[in-house]
Amino acid sequence: MPEHMSVSVRELMEYVYRGGSIDDRFRSHSSMVEGTLIHQAVQKEYKDSDQKEVDLQYQYLIDEVSLNIHGRCDGLLQFSDGPVIDEIKSTSRLLEEISEESYPIYWAQAKGYAYIYADKEDLEEIRVQLTYVQKQTKEKKRFMHVFAKADLELFMQDTVEEYMSYARILLHIREQKEKSIPEFSFPFPGYRKGQRKLAGAVYRTSQEKRNLFAQAPTGIGKTISTLFPAIKSMQLGEQERIFYLTAKTVTRMTAEEGLQLMEESGLNLRSVTITAKDKICFKEETICQPEHCEFAAGYYDRINGAIVDILRNETQMTRSVVETYARKHKVCPFEFSLDLSDVVDIVICDYNYIFDPRVSLKRLLPEHKKKTTLLVDEAHNLVERARSMYSATIFQNSYWEMEDQWKETNEKLAQTAKAVRKDLESISHNEHESTIEAIPGDLEENLERFVYRAEFELKEQNDGEKGEALLDCYFSTQNFLKILALVDDHYEFIVTNSQGNKSLKLFCLDPSHILERVTRPFRSSVYFSATLSPFAYYKDMLGGQDDDYILRLPSPFQPEQIEVMISPLSTRFKNREQTAERLAELLYNQVKKQHGNHLCFFPSYQYMNMVYHHFKKYGDIESVAQEHGMTEERRDDFLAQFVSGGQLVGFAVLGGIFSEGVDLRGDRLNGVAVVGIGIAPRSFEKELINTYFTKRGENGYDYAYVYPGMNKVMQAGGRLIRSEEDHGIIQLIDDRFLSNKYTKLLPEEWRSFRIIR
Structure with a gap:
């Protein structure tokens, strides 16, 4: 046959x-x-x-x-x-x-x-x-x-x-996949509490071409519990590919570790991890032009050999593996990973490769989507990410600069830039921020003319600062036009006048309708997180429909593994200077009560540094503070200091790089303190969200401030108990935690708290 x-x-x-x-x-x-x-x-x-x-x-x-x-x-x-x-x-x-x-x-x-x-x-x-x-x-x-x-x-x-x-290589790897999937079993001796239920729900969701929203607390093992059943669902042949979507590098690594574990248990699939272009680029400057980059020059003449070579010899194409073969075959590592995404079984990547209209994979044709399942990890992050993806801004001064730079050498380009600039000049003259009902009638057409003229100029191989500025303005204009095509009554037009540089922002108030439209062509989508709470809010904001499955799982850990304290101290902005010293004392008492390493999370760097100054007066406790704009290397160095058996207090920012996705197991972390309820300061944009959802019959203030803020609190607290052996203490510092609104948003296992007066 x-x-x-x-x-x-x-x-x-x-x-x-x-x-x-x-x-x-x-x-x-x-x-x-x-x-x-x-x-x-x-x-x-x-x-x-x-x-x-x-x-x-x-x-x-x-x-x-x-x-x-x-x-x-x-x-x-x-x-x-x-x-x-x-x-x-x-x-x-x-x-x-x-x-x-x-x-x-x-x-x-x-x-x-x-x-x-x-x-x-x-x-x-x-x-x-x-x-x-x-x-x-x-x-x-x-x-x-x-x-x-x-x-x-x-x-x-x-x-x-x-x-x-x-084709023979593709047939060979398909044969390996089809043979290994039925034979391999769950890669652990047994399931943790709740794990089998989550795995079963994911499998059923994929088989029935439905969507699932799952709140699975820390410790269940969400990565394996979603990947394993999604892979088993490939057995029947109707599903061919899985996209494992993440918001952070650390969760991509967790997915890679899960695949490695399953491979050791007999699974034989191909996977690729897509790393952002600016991170994986081999050159100091990311300029994807043949004159600047030997990995771009002749790329399509060499790429077939590179793909055949890596498919023959590798199963997990992580960043380092992709880089090795890209250097060997002298091809761009980023484009290489994108080309591999067409032929592998599992793609691990950031949300934006599916959801962001500016960088999403156009190569994913409808016939591919209907055979693809999306696994959306840490799905609570997608709400704000989507709001950002589906918003866009242009600045008046960018077009003024283009007008000035090109008036001598390309009058037509300069004229189109001038037309856009004058359109922006004509809108709202308020001092700061305001909204307008509609954008100027000719603006869209003038932006399209600018793109048209810029494209021809860019073909002339414009190098140097002038060409780079044109390229930046061209891309931002393209992005604006892409988002403008999405604008409907879920948007507001925001005009900002800052020191004479007027901007126009297409601000997405509610991304749910676009998220639903993006995921509709796919076979199924699974949204999972430890903190999809309150559930109705996240299902609504992520584009959930009435017939979607929902699953809430209890914590797999014992209540005695965690001690929760609430200290009703005001952390409001107006009280911070008066309470900073007392706050430092509360943190010191926590560390003395629970020996070991602690992480303390603050709503801002300024507040963190204020309290850190007082805490350092306690000379018997070693401490370290997060810095602005830390590189990946510096982040790793920060976390490496939390060693088993140590006594170190880390000061970090709530909602930042250390309050999500960080996995300090066992004795590496013994306590967490969360200062404040995570609510962002009032802002013009937040108030627009508030008003929009209030008009829709929801509690607009909660949608704009409370739910996103409390999610940060729960994520930070979730750093503490990561396995059945972990024990520790959580201190929530703010008097508002004792009000009914916030108490009912706490996880069930946190509600047996003790109040520190």
């Missing part, structure tokens, strides 16, 4: 015929929506007898492999002298710059469709048309060729033979 595999015409041609360099100076940043709209506009001009989006399939048998080549051609046009295959491509380039030879890969794709159709209809020859549409002007340019079926057949044979060495 032949082995079966499937590949789209597009994927087949891209693998065999792509070549050249990465050049980020002038890459198309248009959205798939924009490309789709251009396709639809061309297709509307077709005659009634013409067909659009025509499904085509061909079964190719080669070396005992049955290769199903499939695709959907843009148009099948009917003329009296025979049919024409139409392939539509949008472009930012001037049409006069495009020749028949400009994009061989597009001809290859069109010829693939032409061969399949000619074979199906038994045609001796067929015409193929490439239709280029200029994105800004919507002008069209067409090229047409007549191909003999015999020539197309030879072309397809050569293409498939070139692809088969790669």
Whole structure:
């Protein structure tokens, strides 16, 4: 029996015929929506007898492999002298710059469709048309060729033979996966309390193509409890890929450790971790242009060899593994990891590769999404991250600078920058922040004109500060236009006038509707965190629907493992100087009561340093404080000081890098203190959120301030008990913790607290 595999015409041609360099100076940043709209506009001009989006399939048998080549051609046009295959491509380039030879890969794709159709209809020859549409002007340019079926057949044979060495590797790793998944079992002797229930819920969610919101307290083992059932769900073949989405590097490492553990238990899958471009780039400056970077120059000429090599020899493609093979094959490590994401079984990456419209993986086609499950770790973080992702700002002075810099050398570019600048000048003249009902009528069109002119200038290989400033302004304008396409009644337009530099912000008040729209095409989504509380708030804000599954699990730990104290001391801004010394004393008493290492969390650096100054007067206790803008190396050094059996007090900021995702097991952490209720200071934007949700019938103040603040408190407290052997003390310092509003938001296991008067 032949082995079966499937590949789209597009994927087949891209693998065999792509070549050249990465050049980020002038890459198309248009959205798939924009490309789709251009396709639809061309297709509307077709005659009634013409067909659009025509499904085509061909079964190719080669070396005992049955290769199903499939695709959907843009148009099948009917003329009296025979049919024409139409392939539509949008472009930012001037049409006069495009020749028949400009994009061989597009001809290859069109010829693939032409061969399949000619074979199906038994045609001796067929015409193929490439239709280029200029994105800004919507002008069209067409090229047409007549191909003999015999020539197309030879072309397809050569293409498939070139692809088969790669296809055999894909078949081999698929065979390994399909053999290992049914045979491997849970990688621990037994389940912790609540772990089996979570794993079962994730498996059922994936099988039923549903969504799940799960609050799973620290210690259950959320990573294994979600990855294991999602992988087992692949056994039936309908689910092919998992995206494990995280907000922080440390949780990505936890997912990698979980996969390593399962591999040691017999699992054989391929995974890749995508690391941010600026972190993994080999160059001092991240300039993705062939003149600046040898890893970008000729990237597409070498990438196939790199992919084949790493797939043959590696299963877990972590950052260090990707870097090793990228250096070996002289390819960009970031783009390499993105290309690997197309062929592996599990992708570990930041939220933004799925949710952020500016950097999300455009290569994830609808047919891939419906076979992909999303596992969203620490999902409480996604609310604020999404609000930021779906907001965008432009600054008047950026366009003033462009106007000034280019007026001598590119008058048309300078004029478009001036038009944008004048539009921004014309809006609200308030001193500070205000909202407006609508943006100026010509602003969107003028921004599009600026992008159009900037793209042509950027093609001229503008280097130096002037070119860099143009590139920055170009990207921020592109981002603004992308977000502008999402704007509806969930948004406010905020105008800020700061020292003469006016800005316009598209502020997303409620990201839930966009999150729901983004995840809808995927097979299933699992949102999990130790702190999805209150549950209704997070389900609402993450785009949950009535038919989604929900799961709340109790803590797996015993009540006697943790002692909770509440010290009703005012930490309000107006009282901080008067109570700072008493606060330092409360922290000192905690350390003396519970020997070992402690972490104390504060609402701001200023407050932290004020109390730290008083605490250092107690000379018998060693202490260390978090610094502004710590590098990853400095963060590691900070945590490395918390050694088993030591006595160290760490001062850190609530909601910062040390209050989430930090895992100091056993005797490395014996106590936590949380100062304040985590509420952010009142701000213009927070008040807009407050008003928006109040009008919706919710408690707007809680949505804007209380729930996000208390989540920080619970996350910080969650650093303490990480395993069945851990014991320790938590001190909550603020008189408001004793009010009913805040007490009922505390985790169940914290509510047997003792009050320190």
